[in-house]
Amino acid sequence: MALQNHLSTTISSSSSAFLAPSNLGSSRASNVSVPAKRIGTVRCVAAPHEEKTTYKTKVSRNANIAKLQAGYLFPEIARRKAAHLQKYPDAKVISLGIGDTTEPIPDAITSAMAKRSYALSTLEGYSGYGAEQGEKPLRAAIASTFYRDLGIGEEDIFVSDGAKCDISRLQVVFGSQVTMAVQDPSYPAYVDSSVIMGQTGLYQQDIEKYAKIEYMKCTPENGFFPDLSTVARTDIIFFCSPNNPTGSAATREQLTRLVKFAKDNGSIIVYDSAYAMYMSDDNPQSIFEIPGAKEVALETSSFSKYAGFTGVRLGWTVVPKELLFSDGSPVAKDFSRIVCTCFNGASNISQAGGLACLSPEGLSAMREVIGFYKENTEIIMDTFSSLGFKVYGGKNAPYVWVHFPGRSSWDVFSEILEKTHVVTTPGSGFGPAGEGFVRVSAFGHRNNILEACRRFKQLYK
Amino acid sequence: MALQNHLSTTISSSSSAFLAPSNLGSSRASNVSVPAKRIGTVRCVAAPHEEKTTYKTKVSRNANIAKLQAGYLFPEIARRKAAHLQKYPDAKVISLGIGDTTEPIPDAITSAMAKRSYALSTLEGYSGYGAEQGEKPLRAAIASTFYRDLGIGEEDIFVSDGAKCDISRLQVVFGSQVTMAVQDPSYPAYVDSSVIMGQTGLYQQDIEKYAKIEYMKCTPENGFFPDLSTVARTDIIFFCSPNNPTGSAATREQLTRLVKFAKDNGSIIVYDSAYAMYMSDDNPQSIFEIPGAKEVALETSSFSKYAGFTGVRLGWTVVPKELLFSDGSPVAKDFSRIVCTCFNGASNISQAGGLACLSPEGLSAMREVIGFYKENTEIIMDTFSSLGFKVYGGKNAPYVWVHFPGRSSWDVFSEILEKTHVVTTPGSGFGPAGEGFVRVSAFGHRNNILEACRRFKQLYK
Numbered sequence: 024m025a026l027q028n029h030l031s032t033t034i035s036s037s038s039s040a041f042l043a044p045s046n047l048g049s050s051r052a053s054n055v056s057v058p059a060k061r062i063g064t065v066r067c068v069a070a071p072h073e074e075k076t077t078y079k080t081k082v083s084r085n086a087n088i089a090k091l092q093a094g095y096l097f098p099e100i101a102r103r104k105a106a107h108l109q110k111y112p113d114a115k116v117i118s119l120g121i122g123d124t125t126e127p128i129p130d131a132i133t134s135a136m137a138k139r140s141y142a143l144s145t146l147e148g149y150s151g152y153g154a155e156q157g158e159k160p161l162r163a164a165i166a167s168t169f170y171r172d173l174g175i176g177e178e179d180i181f182v183s184d185g186a187k188c189d190i191s192r193l194q195v196v197f198g199s200q201v202t203m204a205v206q207d208p209s210y211p212a213y214v215d216s217s218v219i220m221g222q223t224g225l226y227q228q229d230i231e232k233y234a235k236i237e238y239m240k241c242t243p244e245n246g247f248f249p250d251l252s253t254v255a256r257t258d259i260i261f262f263c264s265p266n267n268p269t270g271s272a273a274t275r276e277q278l279t280r281l282v283k284f285a286k287d288n289g290s291i292i293v294y295d296s297a298y299a300m301y302m303s304d305d306n307p308q309s310i311f312e313i314p315g316a317k318e319v320a321l322e323t324s325s326f327s328k329y330a331g332f333t334g335v336r337l338g339w340t341v342v343p344k345e346l347l348f349s350d351g352s353p354v355a356k357d358f359s360r361i362v363c364t365c366f367n368g369a370s371n372i373s374q375a376g377g378l379a380c381l382s383p384e385g386l387s388a389m390r391e392v393i394g395f396y397k398e399n400t401e402i403i404m405d406t407f408s409s410l411g412f413k414v415y416g417g418k419n420a421p422y423v424w425v426h427f428p429g430r431s432s433w434d435v436f437s438e439i440l441e442k443t444h445v446v447t448t449p450g451s452g453f454g455p456a457g458e459g460f461v462r463v464s465a466f467g468h469r470n471n472i473l474e475a476c477r478r479f480k481q482l483y484k
Numbered sequence: 485m486a487l488q489n490h491l492s493t494t495i496s497s498s499s500s501a502f503l504a505p506s507n508l509g510s511s512r513a514s515n516v517s518v519p520a521k522r523i524g525t526v527r528c529v530a531a532p533h534e535e536k537t538t539y540k541t542k543v544s545r546n547a548n549i550a551k552l553q554a555g556y557l558f559p560e561i562a563r564r565k566a567a568h569l570q571k572y573p574d575a576k577v578i579s580l581g582i583g584d585t586t587e588p589i590p591d592a593i594t595s596a597m598a599k600r601s602y603a604l605s606t607l608e609g610y611s612g613y614g615a616e617q618g619e620k621p622l623r624a625a626i627a628s629t630f631y632r633d634l635g636i637g638e639e640d641i642f643v644s645d646g647a648k649c650d651i652s653r654l655q656v657v658f659g660s661q662v663t664m665a666v667q668d669p670s671y672p673a674y675v676d677s678s679v680i681m682g683q684t685g686l687y688q689q690d691i692e693k694y695a696k697i698e699y700m701k702c703t704p705e706n707g708f709f710p711d712l713s714t715v716a717r718t719d720i721i722f723f724c725s726p727n728n729p730t731g732s733a734a735t736r737e738q739l740t741r742l743v744k745f746a747k748d749n750g751s752i753i754v755y756d757s758a759y760a761m762y763m764s765d766d767n768p769q770s771i772f773e774i775p776g777a778k779e780v781a782l783e784t785s786s787f788s789k790y791a792g793f794t795g796v797r798l799g800w801t802v803v804p805k806e807l808l809f810s811d812g813s814p815v816a817k818d819f820s821r822i823v824c825t826c827f828n829g830a831s832n833i834s835q836a837g838g839l840a841c842l843s844p845e846g847l848s849a850m851r852e853v854i855g856f857y858k859e860n861t862e863i864i865m866d867t868f869s870s871l872g873f874k875v876y877g878g879k880n881a882p883y884v885w886v887h888f889p890g891r892s893s894w895d896v897f898s899e900i901l902e903k904t905h906v907v908t909t910p911g912s913g914f915g916p917a918g919e920g921f922v923r924v925s926a927f928g929h930r931n932n933i934l935e936a937c938r939r940f941k942q943l944y945k
Binding site: 085123126130146151258285288291319 | 539545582584585590591602605609614658677720746806807811822831834
């Protein structure tokens with residue numbers, strides 16, 4: 024039984040699906056969930072015949088994986104949400120926690136995927152293994168849509184099943200000997216994949232940081248851009264803009280400084296631009312808008328938040344041929360080798376969807392969906408502002424970063440959940456500098472956003 | 485220019501797409517290719533403005549990746565095929581090299597995928613992030629279809645984007661400190677992923693093996709099953725049955741010995757059953773048919789060769805809760821953590837296809853396609869047998885392993901290509917014990933298989 028319990032806790036340690044409704048058949052995927060029993064994304068039941076086993080192999084558990092913290096952000100939230108639903112089984116819980124898209128995918132895009140599906144039943148339309156790096160027309164369309172005039176060609180684009188997956192593949196390329204820096208707070212996958220690859224030391228409970236990772240503090244005091252004069256040199260610098268979770272976007276001047284910093288140190292920037300299309304301000308949407316960036320940066324991005332492809336799975340990574348390791352060998356060469364050995368290409372149907380996304384009709388449909396979520400963001404920002412809170416982010420990203428000075432993120436999270444039945448994400452879960460903040464996601468149906476905001480107003484009036 | 489050339493050679497180092505026709509739009513994916521310029525899966529052209537750069541970062545190249553051999557099997561074949569097409573631009577080349585499926589996917593399956601695509605445009609049918617471990621109905625269907633009465637439940641099934649991808653994720657779970665054994669010859673991804681993770685020493689040119697890997701010789705002399713009394717203990721044992729490339733399948737008695745060997749040594753078997761549905765003999769189709777296997781084995785498999793999903797991307801891995809590391813912690817727990825951190829689930833559309841594959845109609849359609857390829861196999865076997873060759877495999881797998889005693893695999897490969905314009909795979913590319921063999925794949929349109937066999941008969945009559 025102990026093992027069963029152990030597994031049931033840990034197998035659901037999803038870093039992103041924790042709040043996603045079970046994705047069962049055609050059951051509606053809504054961000055409002057009512058019955059507690061539908062919440063768990065993974066049900067771990069005892070096997071029919073429960074065989075008591077004490078046999079253990081002699082294979083040692085990977086010490087790097089053992090370093091990962093059990094109190095990982097998202098499972099903890101899932102547990103608290105589940106407990107909340109047990110306590111209030113009739114509560115109309117609204118999830119503005121995980122950044123899971125909620126709006127249907129525009130017809131022009133799904134029709135292209137349906138068409139590709141049907142074609143696979145024909146001799147003419149059937150295709151088997153494609154290039155692991157992606158289909159040529161899609162690579163070309165990504166290059167010309169997002170990197171026109173930036174000197175990035177289709178041969179620099181590697182199509183993938185998502186930015187999160189590419190981040191781990193990049194870590195496999197880098198290996199265990201590199202040092203790395205992250206924005207603090209930041210998307211947990213950067214740190215976790217680094218721990219898994221053995222790049223870090225142990226987790227230090229007192230300061231809530233892993234040893235050997237350089238945490239670059241991003242707070243209102245520095246405009247959410249790190250003070251590079253205090254940042255130690257590392258081999259790799261993860262940098263996400265517009266940022267998850269703070270919602271802030273780096274300016275051209277800031278990114279120019281970042282590129283210079285990397286060049287002076289001989290570092291590689293892994294630039295995550297998954298929210299670039301949410302940009303309202305005139306900031307760069309790609310690191311490659313900064314002169315010289317191709318020699319020190321690669322960039323990963325995704326269709327997830329643009330086209331609602333969180334379930335369809337499609338992203339890409341740009342590795343410029345100019346980016347070289349210290350021995351002069353191209354990073355792109357090793358990334359390609361890893362992609363070919365550890366991956367087999369994104370689904371051909373998803374790739375057909377991606378190509379449709381980048382048609383004039385698809386682009387305009389995506390912009391409409393993004394516009395919808397941006398209206399949600401404004402509603403959330405206005406709500407918290409009107410209640411006297413300092414809010415950050417929002418303008419260039421679908422996340423609102425609300426400041427509760429002097430309070431614990433987890434306390435605020437619990438207060439909001441307890442009193443409004445709305446799930447948010449405690450800022451400290453993204454890193455120690457997130458303490459005192461709560462992230463509110465703007466992904467949601469409009470009526471849920473409005474309802475959540477009504478409840479926020481009642482709570483904090 | 486040197487860099488450009490370097491990249492153009494290496495970026496195409498695909499381990500599987502090398503012979504696949506470019507998967508461009510709806511262009512026909514056939515295993516007959518004529519014009520040389522359509523061969524390359526990745527075209528690496530000079531950037532419009534060729535900027536001479538000498539800047540190098542200070543990031544060291546991962547030493548493990550540097551260990552990988554440049555003379556990797558598949559790019560070498562691709563180069564030879566390309567050279568052949570330059571020499572004979574009008575040759576009707578037939579590719580029986582890579583195991584890429586060629587027959588259209590049955591309607592019942594593609595319709596389900598099209599339906600799921602369209603549904604994503606509706607409020608009711610939209611779904612975002614699903615559980616990284618896969619959708620519950622698909623996990624349940626895999627468990628009940630392939631593991632009924634074996635004590636494997638849906639909670640033990642992890643749906644993925646393919647077995648090759650899961651092999652690398654498993655290596656990330658195991659880490660750099662484990663030792664590993666592979667069948668010799670074997671599918672190159674096992675060895676390469678091990679090298680990448682740092683589990684091996686350097687490649688030893690003289691014996692054509694990496695240091696620290698235990699190569700388990702599988703030849704006609706031992707019935708393609710290793711003499712376990714001569715095999716050193718390792719932490720991990722990769723074992724593929726029905727085997728790629730030899731086409732042989734292990735018997736129940738042999739697998740019972742393998743499981744006992746693992747149990748005596750405290751090893752973990754990574755059992756690859758991607759060709760199990762091709763089995764004609766009464767051999768186990770899953771390692772879990774062997775009593776006690778759940779304590780020492782996990783199993784990876786795929787829809788690729790059953791449903792023609794090589795491009796759709798869908799597979800699964802079974803990690804029984806009974807499988808424990810030496811500290812008593814479940815392997816499934818760490819695999820789940822890696823799946824959640826390094827992966828985000830298979831495409832929901834592909835999963836809808838997988839579920840349709842396992843419906844009664846889908847199963848019968850898959851069996852029909854498999855039956856078709858098995859007829860191809862017989863045609864190839866009969867051809868080589870009638871020419872006096874010793875042929876192995878074929879009966880339980882879509883690969884025919886033809887013996888050319890005393891000859892070099894590469895010489896035979898070249899002879900066949902030069903004189904018949906048919907691409908095969910030299911056995912030595914799968915490991916030193918493959919020397920003297922050539923693998924002929926049965927994936928192909930019937931007319932191409934018949935034409936290839938006509939040419940073989942002319943050559944070796």
